[in-house]
């Protein structure tokens with residue numbers, strides 16, 4: 001195992017400091033499949049997997065009848081940040097609490113450089129927000145906004161473990177728009193550094209040609225109409241062309257159309273491309289925009305028609321998405337409602353962090369009869385690979401961090417909760433039978449019976465260090 005780097009910060013001490021733990025008798029989902037096994041934990045790591053007898057000073061955790069999965073990872077959350085001039089509703093304390101209680105042990109947020117700030121300053125600003133305030137591990141993707149990028153600084157940050165960058169093909173008004181020419185320059189440099197580029201794909205030119213005259217801006221469906229599927233498809237095509245030319249690894253965030261996904265699928269093997277979708281594109285169509293509270297469901301890209309949603313659900317169950325991530329971006333109910341008469345002024349984004357695991361479980365495992373290993377693959381292993389931290393994260397293997405989730409798939413139905421903040425619930429009325437019984441984060445029990453176990457431990461015990469290693 002290499003040096004611990006500073007790409008992210010680690011959660012403060014939570015749970016017990018114990019000599020050693022034996023997780024006994026569970027069905028363990030390793031990268032090679034599921035088997036009955038015991039897991040020995042020493043310090044922060046898994047040291048042994050097999051048929052193991054408890055040692056004299058070991059705490060035994062009975063996992064009989066339970067499934068043991070690697071701690072899951074949400075690679076796309078907006079927390080403790082300003083998005084589109086508004087503070088999001090969730091802070092690291094609230095978001096990370098719900099994350100660990102639902103089996104998510106690492107989240108990745110975004111560092112967006114502000115005017116007058118170096119990228120390194122921006123990193124420090126964001127890390128400070130997470131520092132000793134998070135119940136889970138936190139990583140960050142970087143968005144430089146000053147052109148040209150300071151390549152020496154970027155190179156230093158990549159060496160320090162920040163291996164993922166994110167750019168947008170639109171959002172001129174926020175100063176986030178990047179032209180395809182600049183994408184090409186960035187991708188050539190990132191390819192040479194071995195870094196990956198995350199891309200928000202909505203072609204700005206396609207959006208600009210939409211005629212907004214005479215449209216009803218009190219109707220949430222207008223927002224969706226002005227951001228058509230074609231804009232995503234065009235931007236994905238351009239991004240794939242650039243990736244092919246530059247050899248840069250790309251990850252397409254929040255894919256919302258089956259046509260774009262088909263382009264990505266066709267490019268696999270030829271290009272190092274991966275993609276994600278968010279659970280809300282699988283569970284909701286634009287029909288919810290027509291209901292009384294449609295403004296609550298405004299997000300970017302917008303929810304699509306039912307035909308597309310059905311195709312995306314089929315694609316998800318067939319394994320066409322490398323991973324799922326929430327794009328958690330909760331705004332307070334007051335902020336969502338303040339200008340609901342004008343959809344241009346409604347902040348765009350949905351809560352989702354607490355829904356990632358239960359919604360995908362209900363969809364893939366219960367509805368489409370996929371094995372629980374789908375969650376281990378697409379909510380743990382593949383996200384860890386994107387972050388460059390696999391198999392330290394995202395796998396139950398000797399040497400991996402002891403991030404473990406003990407699950408009972410057949411619990412009593414209970415509500416899906418997507419946020420602890422004062423934001424609208426994205427999945428009202430939806431339930432899950434998935435019980436998160438216990439969660440270990442780097443060898444510490446952080447969740448017991450669905451509740452935080454960390455209150456019993458003084459905060460700030462563990463060092464604040466990065467999840468990224470190599």
Ligand SMILES: [Zn+2]
Pocket residue numbers: 076078327329
């Ligand atoms: Zn996002």
